Every structure is written in C-alpha cells, then in structure tokens.
Amino acid sequence: MEEEKQSNILVDKAKEAAKKKGKKVARKAVKKAAKVAAKAVANAAIAVVKSIVSFLLTILSPYLLIIFAIVFAVIIIYIATTLFFSEGDDETLGDERAIELRNYIIEQSEATVDPSKPEQAEYAVPPELAYAILQIYESMGVSERESKKAAKTVITKLAPKFEYDKYTEKTESYSVTCDRDGCHTSSTRTDKNEVTYLAKVEAWNGTTTTDPGEGTWSDWSSSSSSHSVTYTEDGEEKTDTVTTTTYTRDFTFELASNYVEDYSALVAILTSKPFEFEHDDILMVEALFNLAGGYMNYSGSYGGGSDYSDLYAGYDISVIPGSNVPAQYVPIYIAAQKKYGAPWYYIAAVHWIETTFSTNVNVSWAGAVGHTQFMPCTWQGWANPTCKGTNGRGNISKADLVNPSLIKKYGGYGVDANGDGKADPMDIEDAIFTTAKLLVSGGIKSDPQKAIFNYNHDSGYVSKVMNKANEIKNAATVTETGEIVVKGRVDEKNMIHADWNEFYRLMTSVKGAPYKLGGITPSGMDCTGFMIWGFGKLGFQFGERVSYNQWDWLKKKGYQVPASQRKPGDIVYFDLMSYNGSKVDHAGLYIGNGKVLHTYKVGIGVVIEDLDKGWSNKGVVGYARPVIFE
Incomplete structure (x- = not known):
C-alpha cells in the first residue's frame, strides 16, 4: 500500500506542475527534451509501447522497428515532460523526492570520474542513460527505493576504468659562440619532461586506447643574439662583437586514439538482476537516451545480440590471427566452429579467459579442469549420482570422466574430438570442441551474452569474454575458402x-x-x-x-x-x-x-x-x- 502511495506522488505532482507551468513547460519541453521523464506517465505509456514493439518485432525490419520505437518514445518523452519535467529545474520538479533522485543520479554520475582530471569528464556515465534505464525499470512496478538502488547499481557497474601511462619528451640544445678568437661549441644539454597520458579507457559504450607512438625528433632550429665587448690591445681600446647561436630540437609524441564501440558491459548488466531486461527493453533505452541528446548504437552493434557475421556451420574459412591469439590454436577453433557453429572468436575468448591460452591448466579452486575449465559434472553429465547436491565437482574418477559411453549415459557435454576413444578436458581438441558445443547449446548464434552467461553465471565474466572476443575478431584477417555446394x-x-x-x-x-x-x-x-x-x-x-x-x-x-x-x-x-x-x-x-x-x-x-x-x-x-x- 505504501509503495502504491509513493508511485502516485509523481502523478499528483505532474498534475500540479502542468497546471502551474502550463505553456512555459510545454515550450521548454519542445525546445529541449527533458533529462528525466515522469515515472507515472512513462509507466503506463511504456507498457503499451513495449507490447506494440513486441508485435512489430515479428513483422518489421530492424530499421523500421527503430523508427517506430523512436516515434513512440518521442510521444512518451513529450507527454511526460510536458506534464512534469522541462529541463529538470527544482521549481518544475517540485517534489523533494523527485529532486533528490535527480540530484542523486547526477552525483553518482559525477563520482565515476576524478574531477581533478578533466580528461576523464567525457567518459562519465551519462545521467541521461540512467534516466532512460529507470524509465523502463520503473514500468515494471518497482518502488522508489528500488529505483534509487538500481540507479546506483547501473552507474557504479558502468563506471569507466582508466589506465594511465607515461612518455618522456626531450629538448636538446647547444650553443656556438663566436668572437675575435674564433668559435666555440658548448656541450649538448638535454632537458626531459615526463608526460602522463590517458592510455586506455573502458567506458560503458566501448574502449578507447591511445598510443603515443615511438616519438620523433624535430629538425634543428636556431636563434642568434649578439652583444659588444670592449677590450684593450696594445694600449688601444677596441670593440668586439660576440655572437651566440643556440640550436634546439625537440623529441615529441603524437597521440593517436582508437575507439571500439562495445555495449557488452551494459547489456550484461541490463540482462542481469535487478533489471533482467530483454532485447526490446534495451532498444527502448537506446531510443529514450538518444532522444535526450545522447548517442547509443546498441541496435547497430548487436542487432539484438546476434553476432554471427563471418562464418556459419558448413563454411570453410582461413583465419590469420592477430598477435593476441597463438596461431597453433586457430585451426582447432575453426574446426570446432565448422562442427557446431559457434563463432571461433568466442571460443578463443573463452580459452583466453579460462586458462590464458592453456598457460595455466591447473585445477581451479572450484574444481574446474582442463584447457577451458569445465566442472566434472558438466563434462560428464549432471545425471551422475555423485553430482547431486554438489557444486559440480562430483566424485568422478579420471577414467570415468573421459569415458564417452558414460558421458552419453549421463548427458554430459564432453566430446572426443580427435577420435582417440577418450573425451578428455586435458586434451586441447576435446576441450575446445566441448566449449563450442556448450556455447551453441546456450544459444551463442542468437544471443551471445546469454550463452556466455550459461557457460559461467557471472555478468562480469560475460563482459570480459565479449570484450576479448571483439578484440580477437577485430585483430584477425578472415577470408572464406569454401562453402556447402548444392547442384x-x-x-x-x-x-x-x-x-x-x-x-x-x-x-x-x-x-x-x-x-x-x-x-x-x-x-x-x-x-x-x-x-x-x-x-x-x-x-x-x-x-x-x-x-x-x-x-x-x-x-x-x-x-x-x-x-x-x-x-x-x-x-x-x-x-x-x-x-x-x-x-x-x-x-x-x-x-x-x-x-x-x-x-x-x-x-x-x-x-x-x-x-x-x-x-x-x-x-x-x-x-x-x-x-x-x-
């Protein structure tokens, strides 16, 4: 009952604001989309729009769908802001708790960066993003307390991570002084200036890396000055001109930045508790955020999560990996992809996250084994009686663990990829093929985030794998070498x-x-x-x-x-x-x-x-x- 009263506060204040501000609020709303939308209005409107969007998803292309979503979002924003908010000023917001929530979000957003480092400011989690997320979240009927907690959760988890590095600039100089006795060259002086720069930023919408390069020397430049000196020679006073020419060159760096758009961290958070958003919900967040003046391209980057763009089961490809993947494993990734359809770069990313490309295949603290760290019960099958009530260790002997007949009996994922009669997690081919099989069973073809979460129930793990997969994919050169032939x-x-x-x-x-x-x-x-x-x-x-x-x-x-x-x-x-x-x-x-x-x-x-x-x-x-x- 208390929550119902709280949810009606914004409705009452919206009506008051509408009567009080009238045309002034409307003019402001048209001039600039408000930073926040009224909760009560948005709740009902979004619920209707989401049902319409769900229907449109079945009949429209993604581009037409986004247009429809944006049009409906415009209506939501316009109605909500006309009734309640304009530019988020305290007088218009009126209600203390609404003002408190707005200010709390701004405060949390500003706390994601260091105010003493102005270069970080552009990477702060935008308050408008939090507002957009809360609109969808609040349409699920949550309380004001839950909404505030959710705002802190999303902003804290999306806080940018900064890595700094240093380079050293140099200035070399020497001088040549010429007088009546000839010219004299000084020794070279080197002045150094250590510069700290922002080398890497992992933000809510992607990763930016900055490279200063190897540095270059400028050409020598010179400047001269002269002055007169008086001296006596043979009893006669004379004047001599002393000229000093200073030569200088600088060793400098030119910073080059590279931005890789990536919403996997955001998606991992929004698809986990407390939000548990679906694809349609994230599309609405995108539309609302963009209408509020932000930029988000989730729909273009993920198309709903499906990232299956360069190889499908049945196709042969040639992959030249970047320096971030050991070449000897690539043929195994490709073979597993061809067998099961899991994109090779996701398989490689899991391999890297789990054992850093097999450089550490020790049994984990939880009991996971092998090149891609499978729990024994997942490998052999949870129907094994010893797995009941355990975290997945079971009580399975090494001989039983690698027995294909027992794996089939207990419904496990373990694969004998090389036909040696054993399905062994310590065999690289068996491990990689089993990883591909499990990823496909989790839906990697249509929803990579959910499939990876199925592999390891940790949203942070999902983000790491998604980021690494994109890194591996972008660094590789891929060409198709063949396909299924039908005549x-x-x-x-x-x-x-x-x-x-x-x-x-x-x-x-x-x-x-x-x-x-x-x-x-x-x-x-x-x-x-x-x-x-x-x-x-x-x-x-x-x-x-x-x-x-x-x-x-x-x-x-x-x-x-x-x-x-x-x-x-x-x-x-x-x-x-x-x-x-x-x-x-x-x-x-x-x-x-x-x-x-x-x-x-x-x-x-x-x-x-x-x-x-x-x-x-x-x-x-x-x-x-x-x-x-x-």
Missing part, C-alpha cells in the same frame, strides 16, 4: 531439380545468421533475401525482390501449388499484417513436418519454427515451388 539440373521443361538433403543442409547451415533489411548474404539478410541467396545456389533467379511482388511473379510463372500438396522445399508466403491475405509481407522455406525455416526478427535471425501450430499459421497466403526437390 541443380534443368529438365526439358526448364524446371530445376535438386537434392533436398543437400539443399536442407545448405539452408540450415546459416541458422542464427542475423536479420538485415535488404541483405541477401549470411552476413545479414531479410526473408526474401534468404530465399534469393539459397535458391540462387541452384541457379534459380527470382524476377522480383520484395515479398508481395515476388509472390505475384511466382504465381504468374505457374509455380504456385495448393497447400494440400505442399512439400519440403516449397516457399511459403504470409500476410502477417492483416492476416486476411490482402498483401504478402513475409516469406519462408517449408522444410516438412509442419516447420518453416525463415528470418524475420532482429535478435533471432534465421530460425526454425512451427508453421502449423505457431503464430504464423493463420497468416499463410500460399505456397510456391520454383524448384523440384528429390
């Missing part, structure tokens, strides 16, 4: 025939490939782009690109088949906007047993789903068979 033959009626099993293998090899509007390759594709890519491998060329035009074109070509005669390999077209067949807006591949393989949503990408029992069944418009599969 089609043309009959006398000019119809293409192909082997269904080969085509199915091709199409399912890219499960998890990210959704991208307009894309037609596994690095990113939309629903019809997926069809164009796959059927193009067989030599079939569509006459149209967009789904409704494509459907009409196929019908005119005579490729339409009745639903009662559908077969695996047919393309199924949908009307998911109105569900009445008035306009086709989606396409997928029917793969048999009432299943469809398609892509339609950021964060999921290419996926297999129920067609006959699922959400899409009532939207089916028809089927087309441009290729005959055998």
Whole structure:
C-alpha cells in the first residue's frame, strides 16, 4: 500500500506542475527534451509501447522497428515532460523526492570520474542513460527505493576504468659562440619532461586506447643574439662583437586514439538482476537516451545480440590471427566452429579467459579442469549420482570422466574430438570442441551474452569474454575458402531439380545468421533475401525482390501449388499484417513436418519454427515451388 502511495506522488505532482507551468513547460519541453521523464506517465505509456514493439518485432525490419520505437518514445518523452519535467529545474520538479533522485543520479554520475582530471569528464556515465534505464525499470512496478538502488547499481557497474601511462619528451640544445678568437661549441644539454597520458579507457559504450607512438625528433632550429665587448690591445681600446647561436630540437609524441564501440558491459548488466531486461527493453533505452541528446548504437552493434557475421556451420574459412591469439590454436577453433557453429572468436575468448591460452591448466579452486575449465559434472553429465547436491565437482574418477559411453549415459557435454576413444578436458581438441558445443547449446548464434552467461553465471565474466572476443575478431584477417555446394539440373521443361538433403543442409547451415533489411548474404539478410541467396545456389533467379511482388511473379510463372500438396522445399508466403491475405509481407522455406525455416526478427535471425501450430499459421497466403526437390 505504501509503495502504491509513493508511485502516485509523481502523478499528483505532474498534475500540479502542468497546471502551474502550463505553456512555459510545454515550450521548454519542445525546445529541449527533458533529462528525466515522469515515472507515472512513462509507466503506463511504456507498457503499451513495449507490447506494440513486441508485435512489430515479428513483422518489421530492424530499421523500421527503430523508427517506430523512436516515434513512440518521442510521444512518451513529450507527454511526460510536458506534464512534469522541462529541463529538470527544482521549481518544475517540485517534489523533494523527485529532486533528490535527480540530484542523486547526477552525483553518482559525477563520482565515476576524478574531477581533478578533466580528461576523464567525457567518459562519465551519462545521467541521461540512467534516466532512460529507470524509465523502463520503473514500468515494471518497482518502488522508489528500488529505483534509487538500481540507479546506483547501473552507474557504479558502468563506471569507466582508466589506465594511465607515461612518455618522456626531450629538448636538446647547444650553443656556438663566436668572437675575435674564433668559435666555440658548448656541450649538448638535454632537458626531459615526463608526460602522463590517458592510455586506455573502458567506458560503458566501448574502449578507447591511445598510443603515443615511438616519438620523433624535430629538425634543428636556431636563434642568434649578439652583444659588444670592449677590450684593450696594445694600449688601444677596441670593440668586439660576440655572437651566440643556440640550436634546439625537440623529441615529441603524437597521440593517436582508437575507439571500439562495445555495449557488452551494459547489456550484461541490463540482462542481469535487478533489471533482467530483454532485447526490446534495451532498444527502448537506446531510443529514450538518444532522444535526450545522447548517442547509443546498441541496435547497430548487436542487432539484438546476434553476432554471427563471418562464418556459419558448413563454411570453410582461413583465419590469420592477430598477435593476441597463438596461431597453433586457430585451426582447432575453426574446426570446432565448422562442427557446431559457434563463432571461433568466442571460443578463443573463452580459452583466453579460462586458462590464458592453456598457460595455466591447473585445477581451479572450484574444481574446474582442463584447457577451458569445465566442472566434472558438466563434462560428464549432471545425471551422475555423485553430482547431486554438489557444486559440480562430483566424485568422478579420471577414467570415468573421459569415458564417452558414460558421458552419453549421463548427458554430459564432453566430446572426443580427435577420435582417440577418450573425451578428455586435458586434451586441447576435446576441450575446445566441448566449449563450442556448450556455447551453441546456450544459444551463442542468437544471443551471445546469454550463452556466455550459461557457460559461467557471472555478468562480469560475460563482459570480459565479449570484450576479448571483439578484440580477437577485430585483430584477425578472415577470408572464406569454401562453402556447402548444392547442384541443380534443368529438365526439358526448364524446371530445376535438386537434392533436398543437400539443399536442407545448405539452408540450415546459416541458422542464427542475423536479420538485415535488404541483405541477401549470411552476413545479414531479410526473408526474401534468404530465399534469393539459397535458391540462387541452384541457379534459380527470382524476377522480383520484395515479398508481395515476388509472390505475384511466382504465381504468374505457374509455380504456385495448393497447400494440400505442399512439400519440403516449397516457399511459403504470409500476410502477417492483416492476416486476411490482402498483401504478402513475409516469406519462408517449408522444410516438412509442419516447420518453416525463415528470418524475420532482429535478435533471432534465421530460425526454425512451427508453421502449423505457431503464430504464423493463420497468416499463410500460399505456397510456391520454383524448384523440384528429390
């Protein structure tokens, strides 16, 4: 009851502020988006918007979705700020607790940097980011106390980490003095100046590294001065001119900075307690923060978390690693990726985090073993009776731990990758393949953060692996060397025939490939782009690109088949906007047993789903068979 009273405080104050400020507040709100939105208004509005966004996710591209999200977010911000806040001044906020929360967030934000070091100021956690996060969090019905605690949590955990280094500037100088007796050169003097610089910053939105380079000497410069001196020679007073020329050169450094955008730390925090945000929620945070004048590109960087852009199961690639990965392990990572589909750089990152690339394979304090530190019960299977009630150590002998038959019996993850009859966590190939298997089982193709959290239930661990994976990926040179090959033959009626099993293998090899509007390759594709890519491998060329035009074109070509005669390999077209067949807006591949393989949503990408029992069944418009599969 007390929480309900507290939640109504902002409503009452909003009404008071609206009556009191009227047009003044509206003008300010239009001029500049407020730093905070009214909790009561935002709660109801965001709840509605989130449900709409969830629906739109099923039918729209990521770009159109972001536009819709931003439009709705504008409405939320405008309503909330018009009623309650303008520019966050105390008079408009009115309520002491609202002012206290605003000031508390600002205070916490400022505390993330050292005020005596102005170079840190730009890396402080933005208060606007905390406001945006709290809007979504408060829409879940939390109390004011929880909201304040959450603000401290997110700002503290996102506080930037600074690393400083030093370089030494030098100035060399010498002088040449010339008088009536000739010229004399002084010894060279070296003055040193040690400069401290900000070498690395790990901020909420990425990492910035600064390198001063090796330093360079400038050319010698000179300056001269003269003065007269009087002397007596042979009883006669004379005047001589003394000229001193000073030569100087400087050894200086030119700082070069490199910024790598990375929201993995933010995502790890927002998907963990107390927030437990979903992808849709983080998109709303992004929209609200950007509208408040910030910059966040979570949607562009992660596309909902799917990061499967340079290799998919079934493809061969060549990887030249950067200096941060031992070359001897790369072929094992690639083989494991090809086998299971886990991106090689995530496997490498786990290997580095767990044992620093096998330089320390001792049993951990918790009992984890091997090159990638598996708990024995995870390796052999938690169905082992000795695992019950333990932290994962169990009471498993070495012989039993590596026994493939027992691993199969108890449902473990251990893999005999090299076929030597043992699945041994101390064997590098077995360990790496098992890591890939576990990552895939956790959903690495569609949501890397959750998959890594499944590997180790620690949000800090997730951030470390994500950061290291990006570092490893960015430092490597990757080229495709081959792919699954499918062949089609043309009959006398000019119809293409192909082997269904080969085509199915091709199409399912890219499960998890990210959704991208307009894309037609596994690095990113939309629903019809997926069809164009796959059927193009067989030599079939569509006459149209967009789904409704494509459907009409196929019908005119005579490729339409009745639903009662559908077969695996047919393309199924949908009307998911109105569900009445008035306009086709989606396409997928029917793969048999009432299943469809398609892509339609950021964060999921290419996926297999129920067609006959699922959400899409009532939207089916028809089927087309441009290729005959055998």
